[in-house]
Amino acid sequence: MSRLFTPLTLRDVTMRNRLWVSPMCQYSAVDGVPQEWHHTHLAQFASGGAGLIVAEATAVAPEGRISPEDAGLWNDEQRDAWAPIVAAIRRRGAVAGVQLAHAGRKASTWPPFAERRGSVPLDEGGWTTVAPSAIAFDGYAEPVALDRDGIDHVVAAFAAAARRAVEAGFQVLELHGAHGYLLHQFLSPLSNRREDEYGGSLENRARLLLRVLDAVTDAAPGVPVIVRFSATDWADGGWDAEDTVTVARWAAERGADFFDISSGGLVAHQKLTTGPGYQVPLASRIRREAGVPVNAVGMIDDAAHAERVIADEDADAVMAGREWLRDPHYALRAASELGADIDYWPAQYLRARPVARRSPDPGR
Template identity: 75%
Template sequence: MSSLLTPLTLRRTSFRNRLWVAPMCQYSAVDGIPNDWHHVHLAQFASGGAGLVIAEATAVVPEGRITPEDTGLWTDGQRDAWAPIVAAIRARGAVPGIQLAHAGRKASTWSPFSGRRGSVSAEDGGWTTTAPSAIAFDGFAAPEALDAAGIDAIVDAFAAAAVRAVEAGFEVLEVHAAHGYLLHQFLSPLSNLREDEYGGSLENRARLLLRVVDVVRAAAGDRPVFVRFSATDWADGGWGVEETVAVGSWVAAHGADLLDISSGGLVAHQSITTGPGYQVPLAAEIRRRTGVPVGAVGEITGGQQAEQIVAAGEADAILAAREWLRDPHFGLRAATELGEPTAAPWPPQYERARPRVAG
C-alpha cells in the first residue's frame, strides 16, 4: 500500500489515510452558528475519501472571530448545531476535527464576499479587537493590549470551547497558532512588545500558547490535539524555523500530538515565493528536528505529489485546502492515481463511476 494511503493512529483515533482536509473559512455563519452550507461543505469531503476533515477556524469568543460571519463554539447552541455535521462526517468514514481560534488584532474584518476591506466599524456590527500589544495590522483598526485578566479569560474560553467540541463529537482538536492570529501574535516579536511574563523571551512569548494547549489537552481526553504553526513570518526580525522547532517541542511535551505546519500571515510586508509544495521543506525540517509528527500544507494538488512527500518522510500527513474545493473527491482520485482504488472506499451510490484499473 502507498504511504499516503496507509492508516495512521494518534492516541485512540485511527485515520483511514493521510490525505486530510485543512480548515477553510467559509464566512457563512450567523451568530457563530454553522448551517446547511457547512454541513454539505464538510460532509462531501468525507464522501470524497478524506481521512480527516477539519472544520474552519472557529472562534472561542465572539470578539475572536475573523469576520462577523465566522463560526463559533462559545455557546451550547453552537455546539448543538455542530453535532449533526460531525455525525455526517463520521458516518462517511472520515475523522471529524475542528480548529479552535482567536483572531486577535485580525478580528472584526469584512468578509471577502462583501467587496470591502479592513476593519468593520461598531456601527456596522464590528468590535474593538485585542492583541498582545496595541499594534495594528496594516490597514486594520488598532487593537487594545490585553491585560492579565484578559489573557486568563482567553485561556478559559479555549477550555470551554474545547469541552463543547468534545461534546459535539469532534475527534481532533486543533489549536490555531498561525497566520497572524492571536496566539501567533504572542509568539512573534514583530507583534509582541510586552514587558511582562508574556513578552520578551521566547519562553514568555510562548506562555499563552502552552497554557491553551494545556487546557485543550485536558478537555480532549484521549483524542488527538494538533497545533497549527506558521513556521516563518517571511519577514526580517520575525518568527522563524528555530523558534518553531523549540516551541513545537514544548507543545508536544504539553500533550500535542501533531504539528500542522503552514507559514506567514503575521505582517502585510511578508515576502513569500510560492510554488508547488513550497511549505513542505519547513514541515520536513521541523519533523526531523523535533521528532514530532507533522502535517504539510501548501499547493499540494495531486496524489503522486502527496505520496512522494509522505514516502520521503517529509511529513506524516498532507493537509490540502484549495484542491479539495476544486475536487471534493480528491481522496478517491488520489487513490486511483496511486493504483490503490480500494484504499479510499467509494460510496456505493457513486460506485458506478469508479474508474476500473486494468490488470
C-alpha cells in the first residue's frame, strides 16, 4: 500500500493523501482581491487529487504584500472573493488552506514577470517597508524598523486575517515564517539587530512569531495551524537548523500542529546547492529532533521520490510547487504510477484511469 496515499489528520481536518500543493504567488490580484485566475488555478489542483491546497502568500496588511499584485485578507471584500474559490476546492474533495504572510523588508517589489526588478518607487505605487531593523535586502529600499506599536499592529493584523480566512471557509492556516519575509526577518540575527525584547537572544527573536501564533490560535480556535520555516539561511552567522528545532518545539507547545520545512531566502549571499529533495534532510532533522510532524518540499517531482520520503519517515507529507504547475493532476498521475487505488478520480476523467472503473467505450 502506498504511504503517500494514506490520509493524514490535523485536529479534526483530514487530508485524503499526503501529496500537497505548496503556496505559490500568482501576482494577479487587484487591490488584494483574488481574481478568476486564482479560482481556476487552485480548483484544478483539487480536481487533480491534491490532499491539501495552500493558497499563496496572502498579505495580512497592505504594506505586507510582496508586490502590489499580491492577494490579501485585510478586508471583507477580499474575504468574500476568496469564499467561492475555497468552496470550489472543497467541493472537489481537497482541503483548503491559506498562507498568512507579511513580507516586511521584501515588500513593495515588482512581480517576477515584470520587466523591472527591485523595489517599486513610492510615486509608482510602492510604499515604505518595515522590518525588525533598518537593514535593506540586497538591492531593495531600506525599511523602517518597527516600533512596539508597529509590532502590535502586525500581531493584530495576523489575527484579523485568520478570522477572515475561517469566515471564507479555509480549513487550515499557515504562518509564513520562511523565505526572508517578516517573521523570518525577526528570527534571523542577519536581519534582526534589535536591542529590545524582540532582538538578541533566540527567545527574543522568536517572540514575534510566537505572539502571532498565539493571536491566530485565539482568533481561529480549533483550526489547524502550520508554521513554515526556512530551516537555514545558508549563510554564516544566520538562522540554522538547530535554531529551527528549538523554535519548532516552542511553537508546538503553543499550539502549532504541523511544520512546513523549506530554506533560504533571507539574504542574497546565501550559498546552497539545489537538487531533487535537497531540503528533505532538513525536514527529517526537524521531525526527528523536535519531535514534530513536518512536510518536505523542494524538487520532489516524481511519485517514487515522494513515496520514498514518506516511507523512510523523513517527513509526514510532501509539498510540491512547480510539478503541480506542470501537471495539475500530479496526484492522479502519482497514484497510477504507485498503483494506489484511490476513489476520488473525477467521474469525468475515469476513462483516463489506467485501472478499473474506466468507460468501456472511450469514444463516448
